[in-house]
Amino acid sequence: MRVHVVSDVHGNARDLARAGEGADALVCLGDLVLFLDYADHSRGIFPDLFGTENAHRIVALRTARRFGEAREFGRGLWAELAERGVDKATAVESAVRAQYAELFAAFPAPTYATYGNVDIPRLWPEYARPGTTVLDGERVEIGGRVFGFVGGGLPTPMRTPYEIPEEEYAAKVEALGEVDVLCSHIPPDVPELTYDTVARRFERGSGALLDAIHRVRPRYALFGHVHQPLARRMRVGATECVNVGHFASSGRPWALEW
Numbered sequence: 001m002r003v004h005v006v007s008d009v010h011g012n013a014r015d016l017a018r019a020g021e022g023a024d025a026l027v028c029l030g031d032l033v034l035f036l037d038y039a040d041h042s043r044g045i046f047p048d049l050f051g052t053e054n055a056h057r058i059v060a061l062r063t064a065r066r067f068g069e070a071r072e073f074g075r076g077l078w079a080e081l082a083e084r085g086v087d088k089a090t091a092v093e094s095a096v097r098a099q100y101a102e103l104f105a106a107f108p109a110p111t112y113a114t115y116g117n118v119d120i121p122r123l124w125p126e127y128a129r130p131g132t133t134v135l136d137g138e139r140v141e142i143g144g145r146v147f148g149f150v151g152g153g154l155p156t157p158m159r160t161p162y163e164i165p166e167e168e169y170a171a172k173v174e175a176l177g178e179v180d181v182l183c184s185h186i187p188p189d190v191p192e193l194t195y196d197t198v199a200r201r202f203e204r205g206s207g208a209l210l211d212a213i214h215r216v217r218p219r220y221a222l223f224g225h226v227h228q229p230l231a232r233r234m235r236v237g238a239t240e241c242v243n244v245g246h247f248a249s250s251g252r253p254w255a256l257e258w
Contacts, residue, residue: 001143007224020108030116117153137172
């Protein structure tokens with residue numbers, strides 16, 4: 001069996017359409033939506049609405065961890081649009097829908113997918129076509145191995161769309177039970193796996209995932225979320241923990257074979 005795994009697609013439909021080539025299945029660990037590209041500030045929903053200069057500004061504030069100022073700046077931009085009769089929720093959802101239509105059409109069959117922290121789960125049933133299975137707090141057997149999926153992220157100052165309370169997240173992890181491959185969008189809470197060397201900050205990792213790794217001892221724990229991690233791969237006990245990569249920039253899936 002050969003399974004290709006991607007995460008943090010962020011609008012890269014072109015490479016996603018090729019990600020399943022040579023594999024028996026594709027696994028996607030979320031973050032399909034591109035709201036703002038931190039490498040290219042001209043790309044994403046934010047610059048489409050507010051322009052590249054404003055995107056430069058909000059990235060600079062967030063990178064400096066001035067999250068309160070970033071939120072205030074964003075509120076001012078939305079207020080200006082509202083004065084012109086543009087509703088925030090309607091504008092964002094329309095842009096997300098356009099991205100989802102293209103991205104879900106690019107998924108090969110079979111694809112097994114879960115949500116990232118920037119995704120909007122309620123929209124997925126409208127775009128997931130036959131051959132795409134969406135899982136969150138659920139298991140599936142692929143080639144004789146049990147894969148467990150946990151979607152979303154934990155609360156952060158960024159306030160992205162699918163951040164959920166720690167208790168709710170831990171309950172989804174607990175519901176998986178025994179698995180061979182633990183699949184999540186965010187990493188287990190290990191410093192080497194949660195630190196982003198370019199953003200120069202720790203992203204949120206999950207203690208519940210780390211507890212499950214020690215308790216269940218899956219063969220692999222696969223995740224994304226941290227785009228430039230200090231360590232892309234390390235062993236925690238019996239489990240090989242792998243950041244499968246920032247697919248939006250690499251365009252290459254990570255391969256799991258057995």
